[in-house]
Amino acid sequence: MSHHEKDNEANIESRRHFLKMAAGTAAVAAVAGTGAFARLAHAGGLPPLSESDPMAKALDYTEDASSTKNPKHKKGDDCANCTFYKGKSGAARGPCQLFPGKSVNAKGWCVSHNRKTS
């Protein structure tokens, strides 16, 4: 093996080491991020879904089911009685499977509403 080749190997080794370190840092950051997210979710502190969010607009989401002008809305339907709603009973807001990472209003509504049967 020439001297030059040995140098290359040392370079590769240090690159590997660097990549390992970088991967470790990314993993730590990801876990820290998950922790913060879990704490928010645990506290029921998911950021509220905004009516002006593009996805919310596409589904005509409203914070107040009783005020929607959408003809598909049936009286009494709201997020609290929708199968996609995962909030605790009695809570003002909760997660919706259609809007991951956001909270919807228990009294809100969108066109994807699917009434719980029980």
Ligand code: SF4
């Ligand atoms: Fe509310 Fe259901 Fe629409 Fe989610 S899918 S925003 S819970 S009505």
